[in-house]
Amino acid sequence: MTNINALDPGASPLDYYGFELRRRREAAGLTLKQLGGILNYTGSLVGQIETARKVPTPEFSERADAALGTDGLFSRLVELVLRSRLPAWFQQVAELEMRATEVCSFQTHMVLGLLQTQGYAQAVLGALDRSDLEDRTAVRLARQRVFEKGDAPVFWAVLSEAALCLEIGGPEVMREQLAHLLSFEDNLRVNIQVLPLSVGAHAGLTGSFDLYHFASDPTIVYTESYGSEHPTANPDTVKDCSLRYDHLRAAALSLKDSAELIRRVVEDRYGDAVA
Template identity: 85%
Template sequence: MTNINALDPGASPLDYYGYELRRHREAAGLTQRQLGDILNYTGSLVGQIETARKVPTPEFSERADAALGTDGMFSRLVELVLRSRLPAWFQQVAELEMQATEVCSFQTHMVLGLLQTPGYARAVLGALHKRDLEDRTAVRLARQRVFEKRHPPVFWAVLSEAALHLEIGGRDVMRGQLVHLLSFESNPRINIQVLPFAAGVHAGLQGSFDIYRFSGDPTIVYTEGYDSGHPTANPHTVTECSLRYDHLRAAALSLNDSAELIRRVMEERYGDAVA
């Protein structure tokens, strides 16, 4: 077990979070079990977070702030913790997501991370191994807090119809994922279009990509390989991919027709319908 007295708060955001949690808990005269009871978590979980063996969640942090009177400190710190736990090659992408005024994404075969449910994300991340799966899932889902910003980005997602049919995590998980996609229907800042199989040859056959636009900085195009990401502001690439995205949106179903296709696939393939 990690010696908490030897925990270096400067080693990482996670270590700093654990150090501060212990310091504030002891200052309040609480044991780990007592704090856990107040937060509605186990004392064991509190201990794991204090010793940097468990990644805290935003919900845990909000409750800790309320219980310990820390004026939002843990809620602010958890953002750094979660971002630091992303793969090194992906951390720049998380920064782009937070800073962008508009995000345009094309996905060839699955729902992208910003729109994934916990069950779907867990299934995707656990496809190869289950090590630290809950922590990795929490880190991915935390990126979705970008939509809770005071001025969130305008988000466009074009999904291949294949993403609706590829059964990730089982029928219940897929049904929940499609329900989640439909929950954005009335949100004008999150727009989901489906590129149907009937579109045939299309401008995205070379693979998935994302476009990040900013108020005062150059547009960034991002593509991804195995354990590697490739952001670029090359003007030729940006122009080419922007043109491709325009063609993909034109070939995709309208927002309303996309929602209807999602409903139909959910009913016919996963045995449920949403009114």
């Protein structure tokens, strides 16, 4: 267990966050329980964050800023904390997501992280390893704040129909996930197409991949395998994957027809309609 009296603010963004939270709380003359009451969290949770044993969320940070009058300090710090808690091999991907002007993703069997609900993300992350699952889920969901940026990237997702049918997390979690996909239907910056199983052989049979386009930098192709990443700006690879993506998008259903297919899957598999 971390000793709060020995907490080193320079050890990591999480330690620095905890150090500052404790310092600001004590300066305000508040106990852990009192601050927890103001934030609508338990004093125990506040203590765990102060001692770097618990990862803060953006919501907690916003409430802490309001309660302690810190002018957005914790809301800024939490971005660093969450990014630092990503697996080392994935941190570059988070950076690409933040810098890109357009992201194009193809997924063969599951909904990608930027579009996952909490329940779905937790089921995916906990399939083999349930340690620190709550914190790891919060870190993944925090990446979705990229959509809230003023210059948020245009996002294209082509999902295999198989991703709609693989029941990850159970019926209720899956229904919620599919409904979440439909919530982007009128969002012009988030475009979701479904590649139906009926297309047969297609340009993405070799696996999932992402394309990151930038205003002035070369396009990056990203693929991953078990516990490792493979980003590359190799012109031949970029050209090949860009052509593959064009073919996948052409073979996929239109945005409107994709949404209708998702609705039918919800109705057929879970017995109720999604508006």
